[in-house]
Amino acid sequence: MRILIADDHMLLRDTLVLYFQNEEGIETATAADYQEAVGLVEAGPDFDLVLLDFSMPGMEGIAGLTRMMELPGAHRVALISGTANREVAEQALAAGAAGFLPKTLSARSLVNAVRFMALGEQYAPLDFMRAEEAEADRHPLAEKLSSREMEVLEGLTQGKSNKEIARDLDIREPTVKLHVKTLYRKIGASNRTQAAMIAKEAGLF
Structure with a gap:
């Protein structure tokens, strides 16, 4: 075999x-x-x-x-x-x-x-x-993002700065910037406002 x-x-x-x-x-x-x-x-x-x-x-x-x-x-x-x-x-x-x-x-x-x-x-x-997992019912948009990117995106929908998101997640600000850049590409957003709108329209948060 x-x-x-x-x-x-x-x-x-x-x-x-x-x-x-x-x-x-x-x-x-x-x-x-x-x-x-x-x-x-x-x-x-x-x-x-x-x-x-x-x-x-x-x-x-x-x-x-x-x-x-x-x-x-x-x-x-x-x-x-x-x-x-x-x-x-x-x-x-x-x-x-x-x-x-x-x-x-x-x-x-x-x-x-x-x-x-x-x-x-x-x-x-x-x-x-x-398995009756919530994961199985996730929105298709969420499937594109890692769990950390989802956390960062949630921070964007709340109007938080990179510094505030970094503090909340206990990670470095440059790391947040990297996640923001990556999730923009994955969901087709060009800025923070657009990313937040896409997430809210999709019902992610």
């Missing part, structure tokens, strides 16, 4: 490889981003299963999953994520993914899930899919 692990976090890749090295009959390859994963799949030989990190560079979410599934070769594709919620998992499964693996899975559960998917089955942990 050949498995490709595509994730931008080296520690996670190395950990997963160690998991599978202890299993008989599993051969692994790794990629640090989406394009590298595409290159390995196109180069062959075929992988039985491709594990894609939902938020790695070049992935573009469900679109990246779909593109990978459409590449030539007899390979199945599953999502692995530490941040995606139940809605994302459901979208992935509906798109035809082999499964969805939260990064909170134990080593044994992960190995069992991989074997299950490689046999042609579709996998998603029941406790994750059934």
Whole structure:
């Protein structure tokens, strides 16, 4: 069984490889981003299963999953994520993914899930899919932002300065400025007022 692990976090890749090295009959390859994963799949030989990190560079979410599934070769594709919620998992499964693996899975559960998917089955942990989490009902705009960016955006909607937000969150002011710049780009805002309006119109706060 050949498995490709595509994730931008080296520690996670190395950990997963160690998991599978202890299993008989599993051969692994790794990629640090989406394009590298595409290159390995196109180069062959075929992988039985491709594990894609939902938020790695070049992935573009469900679109990246779909593109990978459409590449030539007899390979199945599953999502692995530490941040995606139940809605994302459901979208992935509906798109035809082999499964969805939260990064909170134990080593044994992960190995069992991989074997299950490689046999042609579709996998998603029941406790994750059934969880009544507020996360699953978040506004699509909120999905674009990290938890810290959400906190900074809330401060902007309250008319607070970067200095005040930094004090409230116990972080440095330059860090707040960086978060502000990043969240502007993510939500399509050009200034503080526009960012606050977008957040309020979306009902985030």
